[in-house]
Each structure stands twice: as C-alpha cells, then as structure tokens.
Amino acid sequence: MTRTGDLTVETYAAVLFDMDGTLVDSDAAVERSWRAWAREYGVDEDEVLAVMPGHPAADTAARMRPDLEGPAVEAAARAQLEREYHDLADVVAAPGALDLIAALDELGRPWAVVTSADARLAAARLGAAGIAAPVVVDREAVTRGKPDPEGYLLAAARLGVDPADCLVVEDTATGAAAGRAAGATVAGVKGGAGGGAHLALRDLTELVPHSSVRRTSL
Known part of the structure; x- marks a missing residue:
C-alpha cells in the first residue's frame, strides 16, 4: 500500500520507535x-x-x-x-514523545522500542525519560544489529502485526535502513534520518493524531 505524508499514526497497525535521539533525548x-x-x-x-x-x-x-x-x-x-x-543527568523524553505515546495508548495502537543499546542502558534511559515501553527489543535480543532488520521484525512479531503495516521512527540512516529492510514505512526526525526515511519530521509532535502540522514526503 502506498502511503503519503498526509497520513497519521492512526493509519498504521503499530509504531516502532528507535530510542536514543528519537523517543529519548540523550x-x-x-x-x-x-x-x-x-x-x-x-x-x-x-x-x-x-x-x-x-x-x-x-x-x-x-x-x-x-x-x-x-x-x-x-x-x-x-x-x-x-x-x-x-550519565543520565539530562536524559529526558524527546519533544512530543509523551503526548504521542499517550495518544497511541488511547487509540489502542501497540508500540515498541527497538534500540542498539543493551538491556541495562535501555532500561536506564527509558526510566530517566519517564517512558514505560510495553515491548523493548534491545541489542541483546538479536543476533544482528541495525542496519539489519532483525530488531524491527522481532518487534512486529512480538506485537502480532505485519511489519509492512508498521511505522518505524528513526533518527539515523542506519536505523532507517533497518526499518526499510523490514518492509515498514520509515519516518525520520533530524533531517529524515540522513535522507533514508520515507517521511521527514521536525519532531514527534508531528505524529500526534489531529496535529495541524503536515509532514513532508521524501
């Protein structure tokens, strides 16, 4: 299915977030x-x-x-x-992250975190940011890290959804490549994740449902 920059998270079966630089400002x-x-x-x-x-x-x-x-x-x-x-002194939720998570929970849309951090670091940073993720796929859960799609495929499987129906949100070209390889649509913060995303975002507030801000297709 072809997706354009006009669609919101309500269009997707699940949202899969990278952690550092995307869901968490670290x-x-x-x-x-x-x-x-x-x-x-x-x-x-x-x-x-x-x-x-x-x-x-x-x-x-x-x-x-x-x-x-x-x-x-x-x-x-x-x-x-x-x-x-x-070093967690200034680790916080990224702009729009808490509002977006609340909206996903209200909509009943499942979401997960897929990170290159190990389990201890993922727990520390998510905790510092005040984010309780229902599913976390960390580096220790996979045999191959990003840009391999294994982490995103595993997250989709744990949520019981088709990767092709997922929105992956990333901030690096490496992560965007992993999302694309998984067959997902990729939204990229920070310049569209090095140009590797399908959609470019200023920040996560643009994904909050009913936002008046339109995203830019790449």
Missing part, C-alpha cells in the same frame, strides 16, 4: 560519554561521533580501534557502556 549524554571514551582510547573525538550513531558500542570500538582484538574490544565497549549507564 544527545548530550551520548556525546559526553563518547568524547571521554575517545580521549581514553586515543582516537579523534569528532570521528567517533560521526560513526557511532545507530551502532552498538562494541561495533564502534572495533571500527575506531582495529588494532584491538576480541577481549580488548569487549573491554573497550564495557568502558563506554559504564559511562553511559551512569
């Missing part, structure tokens, strides 16, 4: 922790910030320090995650 905490990691491991801070969005910590550590092997990569990832577990 940008400042993420940047602080990765800059500290980059300094510790002697790599360029800005390069780390450019390559890490949408990827698990271990993948970024391996990419930035290809000289590290097995246990050393795992240790580097753990060092980063420990920072993130405890």
Whole structure:
C-alpha cells in the first residue's frame, strides 16, 4: 500500500520507535560519554561521533580501534557502556514523545522500542525519560544489529502485526535502513534520518493524531 505524508499514526497497525535521539533525548549524554571514551582510547573525538550513531558500542570500538582484538574490544565497549549507564543527568523524553505515546495508548495502537543499546542502558534511559515501553527489543535480543532488520521484525512479531503495516521512527540512516529492510514505512526526525526515511519530521509532535502540522514526503 502506498502511503503519503498526509497520513497519521492512526493509519498504521503499530509504531516502532528507535530510542536514543528519537523517543529519548540523550544527545548530550551520548556525546559526553563518547568524547571521554575517545580521549581514553586515543582516537579523534569528532570521528567517533560521526560513526557511532545507530551502532552498538562494541561495533564502534572495533571500527575506531582495529588494532584491538576480541577481549580488548569487549573491554573497550564495557568502558563506554559504564559511562553511559551512569550519565543520565539530562536524559529526558524527546519533544512530543509523551503526548504521542499517550495518544497511541488511547487509540489502542501497540508500540515498541527497538534500540542498539543493551538491556541495562535501555532500561536506564527509558526510566530517566519517564517512558514505560510495553515491548523493548534491545541489542541483546538479536543476533544482528541495525542496519539489519532483525530488531524491527522481532518487534512486529512480538506485537502480532505485519511489519509492512508498521511505522518505524528513526533518527539515523542506519536505523532507517533497518526499518526499510523490514518492509515498514520509515519516518525520520533530524533531517529524515540522513535522507533514508520515507517521511521527514521536525519532531514527534508531528505524529500526534489531529496535529495541524503536515509532514513532508521524501
């Protein structure tokens, strides 16, 4: 079925959200922790910030320090995650997130979170943002992370819906690619998730039903 930018979440059987940068505003905490990691491991801070969005910590550590092997990569990832577990001071719900969740619950539309974070970090950040997700598919629940569609396919299966009838909301090109590969329609915040989304959003308020703001098709 062809969808246009005029449709709302009421059109979809379920909504599947990315977490960081999409449902939860954790940008400042993420940047602080990765800059500290980059300094510790002697790599360029800005390069780390450019390559890490949408990827698990271990993948970024391996990419930035290809000289590290097995246990050393795992240790580097753990060092980063420990920072993130405890840096929650300014982690909050993204603009429009709480209103959108309330609207979905009122409509009886199921929703889930699909994140590259591990279970502990997902629980910490969602808790800090005041969001109780009915279904969370974290990095530990899948064998292949984004851009592989496994996480979104699993979330749809847990909700009992067809992925093709889902709206995926993302903020990175990596996540948008995963949503597209799952067969879902993808809405992208922050510039349309690097141009990889079907619909570009300023923020989640544009998805709240009965909003007067129209989205832009890509």
